[in-house]
Amino acid sequence: MVFLREKEQEVTGPMDDQPVMLFRDVVKVYPLPAGDVTALDGVSFRVDRGEFISVMGPSGSGKSTLLNLMGCLDTPTSGDIFISGTRIGDMSDVELTNLRRDRIGFIFQYFNLFPLLNIIENVTFPMMLKSQKEVDPEKGKEVLRSVQLEDKLFTHTPTEVSGGQQQRVAIARALVNNPDILLCDEPTGNLDSKTGAGIMDLMTELNRKGTTIIMVTHDPHIAEYSKRTIRIADGRIVA
């Protein structure tokens, strides 16, 4: 495995014994005209620094809902979520957005790159959000090389490269701001098993360097890469 940035020994983060993430009796109800849907029904768990967790469960069991709450994309109906000791229910939209930008990396099943930007621009996009100015593309290239993308693809648009390559770009984009936490919703769900294995090797390496990873998956083979599995059914943790 080629060069991957060593995660700097956390100076900015709060006290080391804090869990990276703490869920306490979290309930998420989606009010629908046809009746409320309880997607999460009293979920409690903690995630410590450096963990690699997979979340498994049948379709509709609430895995994506859980991941969205972890990613501060949504707030719980009741219960508390702490990210490194900060309760996200108390934060404004601007603060939550900055938290996502600076501390969380997202990887999606459908890669979700920006079609109007080329590969290097996709990767440097979060850097520009953070610095609010033009950024040095070298940093982006460095991260792209670390996920084993060839230099000749850097100026291509996302649609011009393969699914596996797109997912590498998406991972590079998620990593470029050095997040503490990487959240992945079926990162290999749209890839063949060989390409998926390559992506999982990359994640394992990232985790080894200190990034906390939480990954939703259906696939037991993929779940084997993680150190711990949270099983969820009907919005409750079952194991």
Next chain:
Amino acid sequence: MIFWEIAKRNLRIHLLRSTLAMLGIVIGVVAIASMGILGNTLVLSVSDSLHTVGDSVIVSPYTGGGSGFGQGGGGGGSANLKITDQQFQQIKRAVAPNIAIPVLQTADIMKLGVGSDTIVAPIYGLNPDDVPNIMKLKAGSYSRSDSGCLVGSTFATDHNVKIGSRISIGTDGDKGTLRVTGIIEERGISFDISTDSAIVVTQNWFETTYNRNDYDTVVVKVNQGVDSAIVKTTIEKQMNKRDKIVTVMDSKATLATIFSAFGAITTFVTAIGGISMIVAGVSIFNIMMMSVTERIKEIGIMRSIGTQKREVMSMFMFEAAILGTVGSLIGGVLSILAGYAISSLLLNTTKYLFVWSSAIPIVEGVCFGIIISLACGIYPAWKAANLSPIEALRHE
């Protein structure tokens, strides 16, 4: 900034619909600006031809206003209404020290040299002392002699009249022959006397020839620094004590009325242009909404990886700004061309087009175009910014 870049690229990949939306703005700006230019050109050309040497107040006999339905037929038609010498003296005393000039006016048959066609032209009779107060000559000299006359500049060109030409007045010249001593500078349409196509003779000759001892109108030249409205009131008070004998027209007030009428017409046609701008705004709104709907997923990803609401909003506002600014600027340039076309077709001249006041409607049109585009972009941009990130992510 990256959002500016994204906005530009999004417009470019949807080139056709961007161009169509822009075209709407172009048309809106052209409609507003060219109507404004037309109005301005109209005012300028009218004020140029309504050339008045200072302010004047024109006194004419009262013609009976709403006119005599029960007044008994026929007699006392306006042709018979004159200002008597006695009334003139009253006016003269009332307006002093402003000069009161009695004017005699008729039209008659005349012939310019042997073998030429007979024509009919207006004839003004003026006291030679007064003539220099009312008109300037572009050639020749003022005549004091009863056998001399002045001709208007249009009259001179149309009938090829020169200094020294002879004009016989009346059928077969029975009213005598006059020698042209001067050609009057062009005065355009004027409220007092319009000499461009007329000839000007002495009061003496006029009175003798047409057997007159009264006047058609009295022109009062208002001195500098005197309010023509006050002169008008003075005359009305003096003359219309019991019955209304004279009608007094104040050239300045009349001009003001005319210009305000032009102003109202210009506003009206510009407002019609404004409607096309509103339509253009609606189409901007439409394609912006389309752009937002198509990119819900993309917006969701942007928000999830840490893009602030205001940044999403700015990205869409940039699109509206580009459409509005480019469209409006193109419209601004085209409205100069449209103004040129309209002026040359309607007024046969474009000399009033390249003046500063013609730039005002263009600037207004361009600004309005940009403002409308931005205003119509606000709601779609706001909607995009306030999409819930998870709803947007779930969107397929």
